[in-house]
Amino acid sequence: MAIHRIPKSKQKPRSPVLLLVISIAVIAFLWLFCSSSSMAGFSFSSARTLVNVRGLKKDRNYGLEKYLYWGNRIDCPGKHCDSCEGLGHQESSLRCALEEALFLQRTFVMPSRMCINPIHNKKGILHQSKNANSEEEWAASSCSMDSLYDLDLISDTVPVILDNSKIWHQVLSTSMKLGARGVAHVEGINRIDLKENNAYSNLLLINRTASPLSWFMECKDRNNRSSIMLPHSFLPSMATKKLWDVAEKVKRLLGDYDAIHVRRGDKIKTRKDRFGVERSLHPHLDRDTRPEFILRRIAKWVPPGRTLFIASNERKPGFFSPLSTRYKLAYSSNYSLILDPVIENNYQLFMIERLILMGAKTFIRTFKEDDTDLSLTDDPKKNTKDWQIPVYTMDE
Structure with a gap:
């Protein structure tokens, strides 16, 4: 289609309304262009970092977080890693580790699987081969963490990632490159020092696995109720x-x-x-x-x-x-x-x-x-180590 130029002498003054409409259209076009460019940038860069992080929300920037790692098995008492406690015992350990992450304002690296003791399982998931190696036996005697807990729901209170996620492998890779500036293997250091001492607080990753004790033993001294940040009902409600x-x-x-x-x-x-x-x-x-x-x-x-x-x-x-x-x-x-x-x-x-x-x-x-x-009983739940003669009568 031919475009005929109108001599300047014959142009009519442009209406202010028309100029306003044109301006709005230009602004809208620029906004749409910038938005699409921004989304494209997210799709090809950030998405690779955040893949496999279950329960990720837009307001959480995991790529810029600091991390806390306690190990890949919740219940592994020192050298006796073949043993395995019940769900309640393991939850006590897990809740304490989550509390430390909450206190330190760090993302918690949660084990992707939880051990199941055969005496606590009648559904028969334990199909172990005689020739199976230790990792195969572990997989057979455990269940995936996200089959028990809603990680998105937990992350509303304490951000968590699984230790089989891509972002965790990226964190490990980055921490190794940073060396002493990236990771600290801590033992016998309380959470207050980890938070207030710049030698630890500025690190990308704090690794608690230097301790030979099980998680439960690390968390056993919880008599100071004012220090408890997550209630006993927290994990049960995170199903x-x-x-x-x-x-x-x-x-x-x-x-x-x-x-x-x-x-x-x-x-x-x-x-x-x-x-x-x-x-x-x-x-x-x-x-x-x-x-x-x-x-x-x-x-x-x-x-x-x-x-x-x-x-x-x-x-x-x-x-x-x-x-x-x-x-x-x-x-x-x-x-x-x-x-x-x-x-x-x-x-x-x-x-x-x-x-x-x-x-x-x-x-x-x-x-x-x-x-x-x-x-039902007034006996204390905690282990008092006081072995007494059982009572079977109503001794008021």
Whole structure:
């Protein structure tokens, strides 16, 4: 199409409105051009750095963070790495490590897998070959961390990455290039010094694996409650969405219910002293967790006729049946059609049960976690190392 020039003498004055419209159009075009360039830059540079970081949010710049590493196994007591504790024990360690990351304002490098002790797993994920090497055995006797926890949800409080992510490998590579300026292997240094001493606070990576102790032993001295930054309920409430959804289905079927957690098998241990007398670290526990004593204990908290959900590691069939004289009993096994397609191991089952327990109108624990908790026994949960003669009568 031919463009005919109009002599300047014949041009009409341009309208101010027209000039304003043209200006807005030019600004809009420039804005769109800059935006597309910016997004293209993100796609080809930053995205490579942030890949495989589950739960990443736009307001988190992991590429500029400082990191805290405690090791690739939560429960590895020094040289005895073949042993493995239960979920609650490992969570105590994990929660303490997360607290340190929160205190230091660092991203926590979380193990990508969690060890599962065979005695805590009845679903049979332990299919170990006789010719398997140690890493293959570890993979067979563990489960992926993101099958248990919602890492995005955890990162809302404490930013975390997994130790099999690309960004972690990038951090390792960078720290090796920086040498002494990039990483410090610390042992016996408290978190306050790590935060306030510039020799540590400015480093890219702090590595806690110099200690031969297990995570739990590193975190064992937690008597100063004012120093605890994450509550006991933090990790139980961080269950992955799949487990939350299953727990919600069961809770809807239960309706209005109360719940008790009865811990027996792993805590009722006795040994004979030099005179042949049986002694226990929890002298009242066996008594307090038997049905006849449970009925007496919870009568003031749970009215007759209520639905009572029971979570327990007691293996004797029908052990809690005497409670049915006063309550309508419910167990996770009653909902196997909902649970079995989802759960792969007992850790997942226990996490679902915990969510159900937390949703009860009245929840009664075995041991008190806090002073306000309702509990079946007054024995302390912590190991007092005081072996006493078990009590089986009602000694008021």
